Amino acid sequence: MMRKKVDLSEVLIETLDRLDGDGILLVAGNPPNPMTIGWSTIGHIWNKEIMNVLVRPVRYTFQKMESSRDFSVCVLPDPYRKELNLCGTRSGCDTNKLELCNLHVEKCHLVDSFFISESAIHFECRTVHKHFLDPVTLDPEIIKRYYPQKDYHMVYYGEIVGIFRNFPL
């Protein structure tokens, strides 16, 4: 199916709603691995559109993100709740989640990565900066609640190189 390149303003609210709901898929590496994410910020830095994704170092996706600069973030349509749950509870280190979920991938249009064919919207991103969260400057309440294991997220700053939409959610 043909995808249309769209502006951030056309998909921002839907994407934020999904992040707040069942999540969206971060797809990285070759071969690609999908991981459900719920935390992200989207906005402007350095005169670029930037999407931050946060990945704990224990995730298989962390290895994938470290081995490739480009990644995609894919918003699946409504019926894919079960698949999002699976991609958020199983690890690509011992499971082929794409096969298990019967999801398919295609080469991205503008970056060197893959996106999920079944997605309604996908963002094609290139990492332009990254850093681990710094416990020295992080609110102790947040540390207590989210990092008892001290497994601080790596924050990736993905320049949004292109956004593509398949059909309205």
Ligand SMILES: Cc1cc2nc3c(=O)[nH]c(=O)nc-3n(C[C@H](O)[C@H](O)[C@H](O)COP(=O)(O)O)c2cc1C
């Ligand atoms: C709704 C939801 C949101 C999640 N958000 C994140 C996230 O933003 N960052 C993260 O590191 N893990 C997040 N997770 C956990 C990972 O998706 C989960 O640990 C997954 O199994 C890791 O897959 P991988 O080992 O193949 O990378 C989330 C899980 C769910 C269900």
